Amino acid sequence: MNSELEIPKELVGMESRLEKLKFLMCTGSNDVRTIGIWGMGGLGKTTLARVVYDLMSHEFDGSSFLADVRERCDKEGSVISLQKQLLSDLLMLADNSIRNVYDGVNMIGSRLRHKKVLLLIDDVADVEQLRGLFGKRDWFGLGSMIIITTRDEHLLKLHRVEEVYKLEALNFDEAFRLFCLKAFDTYKPLEEYLELAKCFVKYASGLPLAVDVLVSFLFGRPVDQWRSTQERLKRDPENKILGILQISFDGLKEAEKNIFLDVACFYKWENRDYVSKILDSCGFDPIIGISVLIEKSLLTVRENDRLWMHDLLQEMGQQIVRRQSPDEPGRRSRLWEEADVSHVLSQNTVSE
Ligand SMILES: Nc1ncnc2c1ncn2[C@@H]1O[C@H](COP(=O)(O)OP(=O)(O)OP(=O)(O)O)[C@@H](O)[C@H]1O
Ligand SMILES: [Mg+2]
Structure with missing residues (x-):
């Protein structure tokens, strides 16, 4: 790991998650290792992947972070631009001769066999996307590491990814720390807000995205508005997360x-x-x-x-x-x- 780089302070619970991920990275075969980070939307998969990538990329001959794979494929209709990015990141190859996915597959499959690479494929939704970017383990050199983030565990199994790290939600203490840091710029809330803050943290169910959106709504508001927001959430306990997101929408002009x-x-x-x-x-x-x-x-x-x-x-x-x-x-x-x-x-x- 790069000891000069530090985990950003605003990220909570990152160290323990990194430890677990590192443990999985060390297990399994030692030729080309494949690891999936799996969890629901807004849980922090991309955030964790970025941290790992920043800390580890210097240990490889080359590295590539392919972000937003699902959205890019939906928009562009194929993985071609991602294949080009991969080749350009890992081989400095600004090659435009890829006309279709098969060209890309052939080129990636044949040119990187002797290179130890770190490849991060973020937010994959379909096994076909994965096949176009990383078809077989022997596409990459010994010691390579392929990390995939997804909301879909089945896809990882289907593609024979060796290890799956199921990203946990933040526990109460972590979520509380994140909430306080964002709402009050300190780990300790003002006394009059304390109980309400705890209540909101419970509603967010450990989802960092929900904490983000909730705090952005509550920030700077007086305590009586915090109370009425809590009342609203109590009325709709069924759908906590969507309820939290909708509160922000309802508060708009x-x-x-x-x-x-x-x-x-x-x-x-x-x-x-x-x-x-x-x-x-x-x-x-x-x-x-x-x-x-x-x-x-x-x-x-x-x-x-x-x-x-x-x-x-x-x-x-x-x-x-x-x-x-x-x-x-x-x-x-x-x-x-x-x-x-x-x-x-x-x-x-x-x-x-
Ligand atoms: N450990 C953390 N501490 C603080 N904030 C976090 C943490 N993890 C994630 N976040 C924040 O939560 C939000 C959602 O995180 P992220 O985009 O990584 O989720 P994701 O699991 O990749 O979601 P998706 O499945 O939609 O891609 C971001 O705003 C991010 O900054
Ligand atoms: Mg993501």
Whole structure:
């Protein structure tokens, strides 16, 4: 491990998780090791993978972190651009001769056999994606390490990944520390907030994403608003996580809600300026609106100034729109799925 690098302070419970992962990395065969990090959305798989990658990449001849595999494949329709990134990261090969997935498979499968690499394949949803990036263990040299993060354990089994690390949720103490650090900038809350803070931590069920979103909503609010938020969560104990996410949405102004729903339905991964121009023409005041959503952890700006939101948040946004009219898409405020659009056009069911 790179002793000069440290685990970022804002990450809690990382050391013990790293230890467990390191243990699994040492077991198994010692030619090419394969490890899956598995857990639900928002649990911290990518965060853990980044830490491991930063700490370990110097131990290999080359390393590559392939991020957002699921989303990139959905958007681009194949793994070709990821194959190109892999080759460029590991061989400095800016090769554009890959015309299809098979070209990529052949090239990766033949050129890296003698190289000890660290390959991180983040957020894989389909075994085909995996096969295009890492078909067989002998594609890579002795001592290579392939780490895959996914929400789907079955996929790891299907691809014969040797070790699976089931990432645990944060325990109460860890989640409490994370909550306090984010809400009060210290590990100890003010006395009047203490019981409420404990209650919210329980609701977040150890999911770091839920802690993030909840704290962004509560931050700086007076204690009586914390109390009324808690009352709301008590009324809907069934669906804690979605309840937490929805509280943040409900606390938005009308224009901000519209921007959130538009991004959830249409503009994830689109350029911020481009989206701002469109939303501006709808009268939503996007410059302020987008900044508010970012502050509330409902929206993030990723590379190349593109707007991104977590899947669970996107799912919540789309659910909100579907619930406007569960059975008849023509009465919803937004249509983004082909089947719904074609239903509305063919049946002429659109209404005001
Ligand atoms: N140990 C931790 N301490 C503090 N914050 C964390 C920790 N782990 C994750 N987070 C935060 O929680 C959020 C979700 O984490 P992350 O994106 O790593 O989840 P994930 O498991 O990769 O989710 P997905 O399946 O959607 O890809 C991020 O904002 C991240 O910063
Ligand atoms: Mg992830």
